[in-house]
Amino acid sequence: MCKFKGWGCVFAAAAFAVSAHATPQVSSTQHAIRATQPVKVATVTGTQQPTAEESAATKLPVRRVILYKTGVGYFEHVGRVQGDQTVRVDFTSGQLNDVLQSLTILDLNGGRIAGVNYNSEAPLTQRIGALHLPLEETTDVSKFYAALRGARLEVSSGTSAFTGRLLSIERKTRLTGGTTVEVDLATLVSDSGEVRSIEVTPSVTVRLAEHDVNSEVGRYLGLLSSTRQQDIRRMTIDTTGSGNRELYVSYISEVPVWKTTYRIVLPSKPDAQALLQGWAVVDNTVGEDWDDVELSLVAGAPQSFIERLSQPFYARRPVVPLPETAQLTPQMHEAAMTGGLGALSGVVTDPSGGVIRGATVKLYSDSGALVATRNTDGEGKYEIDDVPAGNYRAEFGSIGFRTTSVQGLALEEGVQNRNATLQVGSSTSTVTVTAAVAGEIETEEAEVATTGGNLGTGGELGLGAGSGSGIGNGRGSGVGPGRSLSTGGGVPNAVALNAARAGAQAAAQGADLGDLFEYRLKDRVTIHKNESALVPIVQEHVAAEKVSLWNSSLGSPRPLRALWLTNSSNLTLDQGSFSVLENEAFAGEGLTGSIKSGERRLLSYAADLGARVVASSLSDPQRVMHVRIDHGVMVQMCEVRDETTYTIRDDDTTPRMILIEHPLRAGWLISEDSPKPDEATSDVYRFRVSVDPKATTRLIVRERKPLETRYELTNLDNDEIALLLRQKSINPEIETSFRKIVAHKDQVAALEDQISKRDDETKKIYDDQARLRENLKALKGSAEERALTQRYTKQLDDQEGRLATLQQEIADLQTKHDEAQDELNKMIQSLAFDTTI
Numbered sequence: 001m002c003k004f005k006g007w008g009c010v011f012a013a014a015a016f017a018v019s020a021h022a023t024p025q026v027s028s029t030q031h032a033i034r035a036t037q038p039v040k041v042a043t044v045t046g047t048q049q050p051t052a053e054e055s056a057a058t059k060l061p062v063r064r065v066i067l068y069k070t071g072v073g074y075f076e077h078v079g080r081v082q083g084d085q086t087v088r089v090d091f092t093s094g095q096l097n098d099v100l101q102s103l104t105i106l107d108l109n110g111g112r113i114a115g116v117n118y119n120s121e122a123p124l125t126q127r128i129g130a131l132h133l134p135l136e137e138t139t140d141v142s143k144f145y146a147a148l149r150g151a152r153l154e155v156s157s158g159t160s161a162f163t164g165r166l167l168s169i170e171r172k173t174r175l176t177g178g179t180t181v182e183v184d185l186a187t188l189v190s191d192s193g194e195v196r197s198i199e200v201t202p203s204v205t206v207r208l209a210e211h212d213v214n215s216e217v218g219r220y221l222g223l224l225s226s227t228r229q230q231d232i233r234r235m236t237i238d239t240t241g242s243g244n245r246e247l248y249v250s251y252i253s254e255v256p257v258w259k260t261t262y263r264i265v266l267p268s269k270p271d272a273q274a275l276l277q278g279w280a281v282v283d284n285t286v287g288e289d290w291d292d293v294e295l296s297l298v299a300g301a302p303q304s305f306i307e308r309l310s311q312p313f314y315a316r317r318p319v320v321p322l323p324e325t326a327q328l329t330p331q332m333h334e335a336a337m338t339g340g341l342g343a344l345s346g347v348v349t350d351p352s353g354g355v356i357r358g359a360t361v362k363l364y365s366d367s368g369a370l371v372a373t374r375n376t377d378g379e380g381k382y383e384i385d386d387v388p389a390g391n392y393r394a395e396f397g398s399i400g401f402r403t404t405s406v407q408g409l410a411l412e413e414g415v416q417n418r419n420a421t422l423q424v425g426s427s428t429s430t431v432t433v434t435a436a437v438a439g440e441i442e443t444e445e446a447e448v449a450t451t452g453g454n455l456g457t458g459g460e461l462g463l464g465a466g467s468g469s470g471i472g473n474g475r476g477s478g479v480g481p482g483r484s485l486s487t488g489g490g491v492p493n494a495v496a497l498n499a500a501r502a503g504a505q506a507a508a509q510g511a512d513l514g515d516l517f518e519y520r521l522k523d524r525v526t527i528h529k530n531e532s533a534l535v536p537i538v539q540e541h542v543a544a545e546k547v548s549l550w551n552s553s554l555g556s557p558r559p560l561r562a563l564w565l566t567n568s569s570n571l572t573l574d575q576g577s578f579s580v581l582e583n584e585a586f587a588g589e590g591l592t593g594s595i596k597s598g599e600r601r602l603l604s605y606a607a608d609l610g611a612r613v614v615a616s617s618l619s620d621p622q623r624v625m626h627v628r629i630d631h632g633v634m635v636q637m638c639e640v641r642d643e644t645t646y647t648i649r650d651d652d653t654t655p656r657m658i659l660i661e662h663p664l665r666a667g668w669l670i671s672e673d674s675p676k677p678d679e680a681t682s683d684v685y686r687f688r689v690s691v692d693p694k695a696t697t698r699l700i701v702r703e704r705k706p707l708e709t710r711y712e713l714t715n716l717d718n719d720e721i722a723l724l725l726r727q728k729s730i731n732p733e734i735e736t737s738f739r740k741i742v743a744h745k746d747q748v749a750a751l752e753d754q755i756s757k758r759d760d761e762t763k764k765i766y767d768d769q770a771r772l773r774e775n776l777k778a779l780k781g782s783a784e785e786r787a788l789t790q791r792y793t794k795q796l797d798d799q800e801g802r803l804a805t806l807q808q809e810i811a812d813l814q815t816k817h818d819e820a821q822d823e824l825n826k827m828i829q830s831l832a833f834d835t836t837i
Helices: 052-056 093-102 124-129 141-147 211-229 494-502 718-726 732-778 785-830
Strands: 002-004 062-068 072-082 086-092 104-107 112-118 152-157 160-176 179-189 195-200 204-208 232-240 244-254 259-265 274-284 290-299 342-349 360-365 370-375 381-387 390-397 403-411 414-417 419-421 429-434 447-450 508-513 516-521 525-527 531-551 560-566 576-582 585-592 600-607 611-617 622-630 633-650 656-663 684-691 695-712 833-836
Touching: 072 086, 086 093, 086 244, 093 232, 093 244, 104 112, 104 232, 141 160, 141 179, 152 179, 152 195, 160 195, 195 204, 204 211, 232 244, 259 531, 274 290, 274 560, 290 531, 342 390, 342 403, 360 381, 370 381, 508 531, 516 531, 525 531, 531 600, 576 600, 611 656, 633 656, 633 684, 684 695, 718 732, 732 785, 732 833
Parallel strands: 062 290, 259 576, 342 414, 342 419, 403 429, 531 656
Antiparallel strands: 002 525, 062 072, 072 244, 086 232, 104 244, 112 232, 152 160, 152 204, 160 179, 179 195, 259 274, 274 531, 290 516, 290 525, 342 381, 360 370, 360 390, 390 403, 429 447, 508 516, 531 560, 560 600, 576 585, 585 600, 611 633, 622 633, 622 833, 633 695, 656 684
């Protein structure tokens, strides 16, 4: 049960009076409730002279509850005690660990806490075993009497009575009236030694004659009774002090996570704001009622845990659900986006042949549904395309002219011309004609139907003074096929509903608590234990634009109906589910994440069956190369260009605002010649596209991906040029310049090769001369000294001559090499290109 004081209308728009109690301050980082009024708390006094047992049972009421999204609740109990008073607080077994870990007790005004006790959690069989009666948890009459053996009993039957100690109880069978029955035969021994056996029948009364035995039986029955409340843990708090004092108890406890659900009521007027109504689902599963408590709901995650060191610990493995596939609608074969349809065009003129600008042309189906609406341009022309073949009715109208209605207009594939000439007169007069084969619509001999007012469509009917069974939306008077059934009344109590929306007030106050956010209810609530409640937390007017959202991940050409909602309130909207109401009816539902104040968020809630979107991309993205050569470095800037075309069709009779979500790819940029997105997320761009009724439009998104590569021309060779040509990275002009550079590099390389060869020959001569000199040293004093000395000397002379020649050649080649290298460097440095390939 949940009670909210001061509610005035269905939208919970009445103001609530805030009341709180003066208590010791707790952590302001998480709890932001401030005392404004005193609380009526339970008072425990000695005027009624309660017994000790009654005093111990005095309950300390809950006065404040704060629930967190982590499944933790903060509880405050406040009451008054007098003298040495004992009070109690009830918990469930599941709360006990949290309570023992976080319990805070303050006996104010000079008192102190003498002790805290709570009932045992020992099993029932163990507690029964402590009794002096040999009874089990489940027993019967025979077992009960057997447990009383030796006890003094008083057995009465009619006017006779017998008192004695129970010796035994036996089950006997006897024959009564031809039927065998079982009876209990109790044998008692009196104080004088008399032994008597008595049948225990329903007419026999047995009384326990010993006080101690009677007390034990009472304890046994009490234990059996406690099994009905075996989940309740009763904590008793002994206080010591003098006079009346205030007792304050607080703790945290595991509670069910509170949940959020919203209602978004769309306005009937285009310039009005939507009504956002938020509710919190709160469950009271603790051991006692929340009676007239202050309730706050905190959207946040303060750290909290349960520590059970005495119990075995098992690792928790995740449960992975089986994949599910949900479809909004059954699969259907899609109709053509364009082509294969009929079209109607023509010119609207006055009787003198002058064109009528801005004339309205409406096309109705054979069933009377509006198919399309167009206005004539500056030349009086109109065109209605993409119309399925069939019979139609066309209406031509303009201010100052009679409305012309053309019946039996048969449209086939292709464009048909239908010109219309309007007659001067009141626009409330209708000229009805039958379509002829020719394309000219004659109205001179047509039937004229005059009405005293607009033809009723439901848009002008309702709460006005019109007679008849007005069926409409409550905005005017008249008769017509509106939307809701009433007798001259439009939507039932529509004005009252609109007034309630306009005067809606928030049911809770919001407050930022660092990383947390608190919804503090303006009025106290009552929620009984083991019950749940729906409590109001948000009642605000917000901006909500109605759009149709399409993303390729939907796997369907049908977009989703969505609201582009801006949280214009000062509240942080908690994550949860939401329902959308439009035209006083359910329109869909969805889920939303947390929305900060001032943040805009898309909320999708239904499939849009009146629009279609098809996307197509280039099969092979284009590559555009830009080459810049400067100071011996070629910078190759390659740009890959891609293009995606979205074809959007509005099959409905109302315009659409389509929101296209285009994938945001790493390294890709929106081109300068492409439409710019309205916003972008981490993985999509969002493009806004407006589509007229029965029209098809296209959105072309162009993207580019720039790449840059640098080449040092000094490292250029023929293989590199061939690769660049295969990649189409250079044009013929650049290739010619590169070939000249490579040819000059070959000349420099040839000179380097010649110098290298002469250096190698010089080295060999030096090595050979060293060998000859070593041989000359070894010939001293030998018989062959003279002949070999002459020969080695001749070789040394020849080598010296060759060395001189080589040195001159190397010098000449080095000069040519340096000149060629300088020329190559100048050629590379002077080469400059800046071109797109």
